[in-house]
Amino acid sequence: MDLLLNTVQPYDWGSRTLLPELMGVPPTGTPQAELWMGAHPAAPSRVSRGGALVPLDRVVAGDPEGELGAGTVRRFGPRLPFLLKLLAADAPLSVQVHPDLAQAQSGFARENALGIPLDAPHRNYRDDQHKPEMIVALTPFRGLCGFRSPADAADLLDSLRVPGLRPYIETLRVLPERQALAEVFRAFLRPPAGLLGAVVQGLAAGTGQASTIAYDRIARAHPGDPGLLSALMLRYVELSPGEALFLGAGVPHAYLSGLGVEIMASSDNVLRCGLTSKHIDVEELTRVVRFDAPPARVLTPREEGDEETYPAPVDDFRLSRYLLRAGEPRRRVALDAPQILLCTNGTTTVFSAGERLGMGPGQAVYVPAGAEAGMEGASTVFRATTGTAERLG
The missing domain is CATH 2.60.120.10 (Jelly Rolls)
Known part of the structure; x- marks a missing residue:
């Protein structure tokens, strides 16, 4: 066994205090967003071997069956299939979605055939893996997860008293669920001039609801970003410490604030919907997104023996x-x-x-x-x- 030396990712949405407080160390004064634990090649943990620090991915590559076991290698290949993180958010992350395994494999092969470099900013698929994930709250945790029902989304938009939202509200009230969500979501990815500013003003006026306050905070953190509109389509969720969310393929989501333990399949495949300066591929995004609105399912742990x-x-x-x-x-x-x-x-x-x-x-x-x-x-x-x-x- 090895004590891991792990990398802190200083993304600008990260908290300056949550990770230092947990670890009992002084703050650095800069954002500390994620602590990565695993063998992901972008920031592998390091272990002490022969008096030197060695990346864990290199240790695994040197003896896959010895490190992972024959069953893991047969199922996932010679790689650690999961990545564990401590995530500390102080500002909203980008709204994003992950492909399923078939979409990842076909998208990766397609972009390889087109000769798109793996590190190209406009590349959608950086590997051929899916990226399901789970977050467990260590502090009160807030996020957006999955679509609101069309009726709920219509009510939220109506509460903002923005005349330009009327056509979208009617679409949500009249059309079947999947069609309504797809039409309004696609329209919000490319909104008409002036709509975003009017919505920001409507949020600033406030309704007193927790979700409206959260969206106003998003608007202030990402001024001028049209991703605010697609975020309004998503369900606002609050987790108490110990509660969790599982995020499967095609589910749009964004974390807003709090400290949690996050685990995911080891993949870099992310398609972004907004609240970001990074590439947004609207056509590929709408092929991957699941346009349905199942009830929110907040998970609590179940006892299995002594764990x-x-x-x-x-x-x-x-x-x-x-x-x-x-x-x-x-x-x-x-x-x-x-x-x-x-x-x-x-x-x-x-x-x-x-x-x-x-x-x-x-x-x-x-x-x-x-x-x-x-x-x-x-x-x-x-x-x-x-x-x-x-x-x-």
Whole structure:
């Protein structure tokens, strides 16, 4: 096992205080948006090997079956299939959507055939993988997730008292769900002149609703960005600590504020809808987006033995939580798949093969497949592994 040295991503929407407060370190004065834990080639964690720090992706590439287990390699290839993060948002992220596996594979092949460089700003597909994800709140957490029902979206737009919104309100009230959502969403991606400014004024006037206040904050954080209009089509969600959201393919979403543990399939495939200066491909975006409005499903963990699991309908990752108490027997966490253990509260000692590593909040340990491992100490520990992992012994 290895204590991970992880990279902090300083995206401009990041909080300056949430991660330092969790980790008990002084703020740097700059945004600290995401702490990455895993083997993603863009910012792999590093481990100590032979007196040197080695990127985890290189360690995995050197012995895929030894690090990941034969089952993981058969299912996902010689790569760690998940990426774990601490995410700390102080301003709204871009509204975005991720493709399903078939869309990612065909889109990646198509752009390769066109000769579009992998790092081109206008490239949509940077790999051939899907990117389902889950966020678990550590603090009160706010976000946008999936479409509002047409009736709910119409009511919100109507409350702004903007005459230019009347045609869209009527469309939402009259047409069937999918057709209504698709027509208005597409129109909002390319809005007529003057509509955005009128909506911003309507939001500033306020209705007193939590969602309207959130959209006004978005407008102030992204002045002049037409993505505000598509954001109005999305459901506003508030999570309490311990609650979670799963975001599957085709579901438009944006995180607004708060600190959480995020896990996702290890992919870079993101199509953006707005609140960004990055490339927006309207045609590809509307092919990927799912135009439906199922009820919001806020997840709570379910007990499975001595851990609490957050259910997800994918096998790229599995996320669970241990609430450890002082004086309890050591918890055994050996699996036939790779795992990352992340401490978010208290202190934990991880034991494996005669070694012991201490973890405090914000620290993580990588345990290769098949390693005997256990942990103890009053703490909260999240465990990330693959969805197909099984306990050993």
